[in-house]
Amino acid sequence: MKALVLSEPGRAQIVQVARPSAGPGEALLKVRRVGLCGSDLNSFRGRNPLVSYPRIPGHEVAATIVEMTDAHPNLSVGMDVTLSPCTNCGKCASCRRGRHNACQFNQTLGVQRDGALTEFICVPVERLFPAKLNLEELCLVEPLTVGCHAAGRGRVAVGETVVVIGCGGVGLGAIAAAAFRGAMTVAVDIDDAKLAIARKAGAMHTIHSGRENLSKPLRELTGGLGPDVIIEAVGTPATFQAAVEEVAYTGRVVYIGYAKEPVSCETRLFVQKELDILGARNAQPEDFRQVIAMLEAGRFPVREAISTIVPIEETPSILAAWSSEPARFTKIMVNLDERSL
Numbered sequence: 130m131k132a133l134v135l136s137e138p139g140r141a142q143i144v145q146v147a148r149p150s151a152g153p154g155e156a157l158l159k160v161r162r163v164g165l166c167g168s169d170l171n172s173f174r175g176r177n178p179l180v181s182y183p184r185i186p187g188h189e190v191a192a193t194i195v196e197m198t199d200a201h202p203n204l205s206v207g208m209d210v211t212l213s214p215c216t217n218c219g220k221c222a223s224c225r226r227g228r229h230n231a232c233q234f235n236q237t238l239g240v241q242r243d244g245a246l247t248e249f250i251c252v253p254v255e256r257l258f259p260a261k262l263n264l265e266e267l268c269l270v271e272p273l274t275v276g277c278h279a280a281g282r283g284r285v286a287v288g289e290t291v292v293v294i295g296c297g298g299v300g301l302g303a304i305a306a307a308a309f310r311g312a313m314t315v316a317v318d319i320d321d322a323k324l325a326i327a328r329k330a331g332a333m334h335t336i337h338s339g340r341e342n343l344s345k346p347l348r349e350l351t352g353g354l355g356p357d358v359i360i361e362a363v364g365t366p367a368t369f370q371a372a373v374e375e376v377a378y379t380g381r382v383v384y385i386g387y388a389k390e391p392v393s394c395e396t397r398l399f400v401q402k403e404l405d406i407l408g409a410r411n412a413q414p415e416d417f418r419q420v421i422a423m424l425e426a427g428r429f430p431v432r433e434a435i436s437t438i439v440p441i442e443e444t445p446s447i448l449a450a451w452s453s454e455p456a457r458f459t460k461i462m463v464n465l466d467e468r469s470l
Contacts, residue, residue, distance in 0.1 A: 142445060173451075304330045
């Protein structure tokens with residue numbers, strides 16, 4: 130069967146690999162769509178320290194069950210599903226607290242182990258989520274859960290003001306989830322096109338931080354108090370600092386992005402404002418269920434969020450194009466479904 134393999138940094142190629150067989154407790158899936166995310170781009174560029182080569186990338190999946198080794202009450206052959214791409218050891222401190230998304234020894238599909246950019250994969254049935262969604266919607270579930278989990282970590286509530294810095298795929302998930310929870314959501318980015326999509330995802334207000342100072346509009350929107358919650362989904366020193374500086378006293382700051390260089394913060398603000406400073410990683414099963422409900426309710430601009438859909442044969446060239454012009458794409462999907470070609 131065909132697979133997209135990153136043989137070394139900067140080189141992706143289509144190869145033939147063996148078709149897997151489902152083991153106990155697993156389902157064999159026919160992969161239909163795979164979304165590419167920033168971690169896949171960093172893997173292609175050789176900037177993902179968790180990746181070794183060769184590696185099959187891909188963890189945002191829409192697939193169809195073609196074989197199951199055991200019966201399951203909620204799953205059956207022929208059913209379309211999406212999946213959680215992470216593993217958990219069950220023994221580390223995070224797992225013992227029931228926070229399996231932050232497992233110390235997690236191995237994400239397409240990162241520490243081979244992923245879904247191939248025709249068939251085997252997945253434990255407890256990682257599968259069925260939904261009444263089309264393939265593009267199913268493929269968007271996983272990336273949206275990361276932002277949804279961040280909104281949950283921030284305890285976003287009805288009537289609060291929530292600022293999301295960064296309107297990429299993960300940021301859009303946080304915007305949609307915060308709006309779905311009833312918050313007044315403000316989207317911040319330096320790209321007008323992404324801000325337009327953010328409005329359709331639920332942002333009531335948008336701020337182009339490349340053209341205006343962040344502080345002034347946030348003070349105006351909050352009566353001088355500052356936002357209740359700021360979710361950072363970019364990963365730069367400037368946005369890490371801004372989150373702490375702009376959030377209200379006793380507010381919550383949730384970091385999703387990884388800063389690629391050291392960050393200097395005025396730690397006095399941590400204490401003076403008595404802030405809750407939180408990290409958010411991956412997602413829990415309840416985040417998948419919430420995102421599925423949100424998509425089933427038509428509360429996310431699916432069509433606008435997808436930049437392009439290409440067949441697997443064109444994936445090497447689209448990765449190269451994305452690497453050269455990262456701002457050009459919001460979400461790339463790879464089509465592995467012959468029926469829709």
